[in-house]
Amino acid sequence: MRHxxxxxxxxxxxxxxxxxxxxxxxxxxxxxxxxxLDLVPGYRNLLVExxxxxxxxxxxxxRLETALEAVSLILDSRHLEIPLRxxxxxxxxxxxxxGLTIQQVIGLHQQQDYWVxxxxxxxxxPFMGELDPRLAVPRRQIPRRHVPAHSVAIAGVQTGxxxxxxPGGWHLIGTALQAVYDPLRAEPFLLRAGDTVRFVASEGxxxxxxxxxxxxPSEPRFPCLQVEEExxLDLVMDTGRMLGGRYGLAxxxxxxxxxxxxxxxxxxxxxxxxxxxxxxxxxxxxxxxxLVLAFAGYGMVPVVSGEEVRPFSSFLIRPQETLxxxxxxxGVRGYLAVAGGFESSGFLNWILWRCFGHLGRPCGKWRSxxxxxxx
Numbered sequence: 001m002r003h004x005x006x007x008x009x010x011x012x013x014x015x016x017x018x019x020x021x022x023x024x025x026x027x028x029x030x031x032x033x034x035x036x037l038d039l040v041p042g043y044r045n046l047l048v049e050x051x052x053x054x055x056x057x058x059x060x061x062x063r064l065e066t067a068l069e070a071v072s073l074i075l076d077s078r079h080l081e082i083p084l085r086x087x088x089x090x091x092x093x094x095x096x097x098x099g100l101t102i103q104q105v106i107g108l109h110q111q112q113d114y115w116v117x118x119x120x121x122x123x124x125x126p127f128m129g130e131l132d133p134r135l136a137v138p139r140r141q142i143p144r145r146h147v148p149a150h151s152v153a154i155a156g157v158q159t160g161x162x163x164x165x166x167p168g169g170w171h172l173i174g175t176a177l178q179a180v181y182d183p184l185r186a187e188p189f190l191l192r193a194g195d196t197v198r199f200v201a202s203e204g205x206x207x208x209x210x211x212x213x214x215x216x217p218s219e220p221r222f223p224c225l226q227v228e229e230e231x232x233l234d235l236v237m238d239t240g241r242m243l244g245g246r247y248g249l250a251x252x253x254x255x256x257x258x259x260x261x262x263x264x265x266x267x268x269x270x271x272x273x274x275x276x277x278x279x280x281x282x283x284x285x286x287x288x289x290x291l292v293l294a295f296a297g298y299g300m301v302p303v304v305s306g307e308e309v310r311p312f313s314s315f316l317i318r319p320q321e322t323l324x325x326x327x328x329x330x331g332v333r334g335y336l337a338v339a340g341g342f343e344s345s346g347f348l349n350w351i352l353w354r355c356f357g358h359l360g361r362p363c364g365k366w367r368s369x370x371x372x373x374x375x
Contacts, residue, residue, distance in 0.1 A: 001051070001052045001053060002037060002049060002050075002051060002052075003049070003050055003051075003052045003057070004047055004048060004049040004050070005047075005048055005057055006045045006046070006047055006048070007024075007045060007046045007048060007064060008044060008045045009021055009044055009045060009046070010044045011044070012044070013043060013044070013129065013130070013157075014044070015115050015117075017044060018041075018043060018044070018115070018117050018118075018193075018194075019077075019194060020068075020071065021041045021042075021044075021045070021046050022041055022193050022194045023071040024046065024064070024067055024068050024071055025039050025041050025046065025246060026071075026076070027067045027068075027070055027071050028063075028064070028067050029243065032243065033055065033059075033060060033063045034054055034055055035050045035051045035052075035053075035054030035055030035059075035060070036048070036049075036050055036055070036060065036243075037049040037050055037051055037242060037243075037251070038242065038243055038244070038245040038251060039243065039245060039246060040120075040245035040246060041118055041193055041246055042117075042118055042120075043117050043118060043127070047245070048060060048064070049245075076194070077194045077195055077196060078192075078195045078196075079113070079195070079196045079197075079198070080190070080191065080195060080196070080197050080198075081197075081198050081199075081200050082161075082176055082177075082178050082180075082197055082198075082199055082200070083176070083177040083178060083199075083200050083201075083202035083204065084110070084152055084174045084175070084176055084177065084199040084200065084201060084202060085174055085175045085177055085201075085202060085203055085204065085206075086102075086106045086109075086173060086174040086201055087174055087175055088151065088152065088153070088171070088172035088173035088174045088175070089172050090153075090171040090172045090173060091105065091106075091172075091173045091174070093171065094135070094137055094154070094171050094173060097137050098134060098135060098136075098137065100134065100135075105135065105173065106173075106201060108132045108134060108135050109131070109132075109135060109154070109159070109173065109199060110198065110199045110200060110201055111132070112132065112198070113196045113197065113198050114128035114129060114130075114159060114196065114197045114198070114199075115128060115129060115130075115194075115195075115196055116128050116191050116192065116193050116194060116195045116196070116197060117129060117193065118193050119189070119191070119192070119193055119246065119247050119248045120248040121166075121248060122162070122163055122164050122166050122181075122248060123163060123164070123181050123183075123188075123189075123247060123248045123249055124163040124180050124181030124188070124189045124190070124191070124247060124248055125160055125161065125162065125163055125180075125248055126160055126161055126180060126191045126197070127158055127160055128158060128159050128160055128197060129157050129158050129159070130157040130158075131154055131156075131157045131158065131159055133157070135154060136156055136157055137154065137155065137156075137171055138155065138156065139155045139156070139169045139170060140155075140169045140170070140171060142169075143167055143168055143169030144167060144168055144169070145167050146165060146166075146167065147162050147165065147166055147167065147168035147170075147172065148162070148165055148175075149162060149163065149164050149165045149179075149207075149209040149210065150162065150163075150175050150176045150177075150179060150180075150206060150207055150209075151168070151172050151174075151175060151176075152172070152173055152174040152175065152176050152199070153168065153170030153171055153172050153173060154170060154171050154173060155169065155170040155171060158170075161176050161180050163179070163180050163181035163210065164181070164209070164210060165209060174199075175206050176207075177202055177204045177205070177206070177207065178190065178207065179207045179210060181210055182210045183210060183211075183212070183213040183347065184210070184211060184213060188247075188348065189247055192246075193246065213347055215236075215344050215345045215346070215347060216236060216343070216344055217343055217344075217345075220343045221343065222343070223288055224287065224288050224289050224291055224338070225285045225286070225287060225288065225291070225323075225338075226285065226286045226288055227283055227284070227285060228283075228284040228285065228286055228322070229283055229284035230283055231278055231279065231280075231281055231282045231283040231325075232279050232280045232281050232282075233278075233279040233280070234276055234277070234278055234279070234282065234283055235276070235277045236274050236275070236276055236277075236342055236344060237252075237253060237254045237260065237274065237275060237276070237277045237335075238253065238272050238273075238274050238344070238346070239253050239254075239257070239260075239261075239271060239272045240252040240253025240254075241253075241347070241348060244348060247348075249348075254277050254335065255277065255333065256297065256333060256335070259296040259297045259298075259333075259334065259335050260275060260277070260296070260335045262296040262312065262335075263275055263294045263295060263296040263297075263335040263336065263337040264294075264337050264341075266294035266296065266312075266313065266314045266337070267292060267293075267294045267314055267337055267338070267339045267340075268339075269337060269339065269340065269341050270341070273337065273340070273341030273342075274341050274342045274343075274344040275335050275336060275337040275338075275341070275342065276335065276336045276337075276342065277333060277334075277335055278297070278299070278300065278325060278333055278334050278335070278336060279299070279332055279333045280299065280300075280327060280332055280333070281300070281325060281327055282300050282324070282325030282334070282336075283325075284322060284323070284324050285322065285323045285324075286320060286321070286322050286323075287317045287318060287319055287320065287321050287322075287323070288319060289319055290316065290317070290318055290319060291316070291317050291338060291339070292314055292315070292316055292317075292338070292339045293314065293315060293317060293323070293336060293337065293338055293339075294313065294314040294315070294336075294337045294338075295309065295311060295312070295313070295315075295334055295335065295336055295337075296311070296312050296334060296335050296337075297311065297331060297333055297334020297335050298311075298328065298330040298331030298334070299327065299328060299330070299331035299332045299333045299334050300325040300326060300327050300328055300331075300333075300334050301325065301326045301328060302315070302323060302324075302325055302336075303323070303324045303325065303326050304317055304321055304322070304323055305321045305322060308326070311334075
């Protein structure tokens, strides 16, 4: 089971304490302890998430103490300059609230280096400080429903950059002319915690909004299932992104990891082999070739050519046979796996324990239906 605890480093905002948090995180990631699921650094503490079936809180605390003794106290910090067009719709309001002119606000905002305390909220959003006290303004009383991607904003003693369009309650003062997050880049995240940043007033075009990274192929190499009728919410899943919290990423993965794992185990697939999470009703599928599938879950029962298949088992489906799913009163979802796993690419494999790509004999023609979505 998933458990967590906080390791506190300071009672108030402290750049040196924050640096130690990131030093400890880097040290632990050199050789992650067994059972460690994630490390999520914050301003003053470190969230440690673990699997209690593989380790315990006392064991991890001991490992943390040992790692803390080994840190070098020298953080591998970088300094970056980010061009900023000062055109935010709240710029005049900030000037009015602080009693400054717009030019004074711009001058104070770009005159110092900011420490990246953490990434979070959305992927790659940098929480940076500290602002000149003369620029300190409280958060907006009513957050905006939509803040454009690349907006630079301030609140309290913080400044940050919205990587994606999202809601937000900070005051918008400009537009970053360099994207801090782009999943299509070799290095998706421009900044990392512990960096220092200086804004430079510039003019230029706004970067395009980051495009979604499609992980399912448009043309599978070995199509084996055709979708005749879509289900209610059918999502291709892997086991999620372990150790990605420090980038502002959710772990994602299946809502019922035990059933998902069992579906793959029934076929001898690797634990991270992509499979399909079905909700409430499931799709109607036609086999294009002989297939060995497995289903695990309580929300529905597989039906092949009119015959129910025993749940939590593997089964053969022949070419042109139809697979349907009958809902039950015992749950809402189930997991469909195919021998070898569905064909899919991975995202940020370099930060995962268990990387996956084309597993075994990849297959799966999901027409007009499925995208690889990670919650």
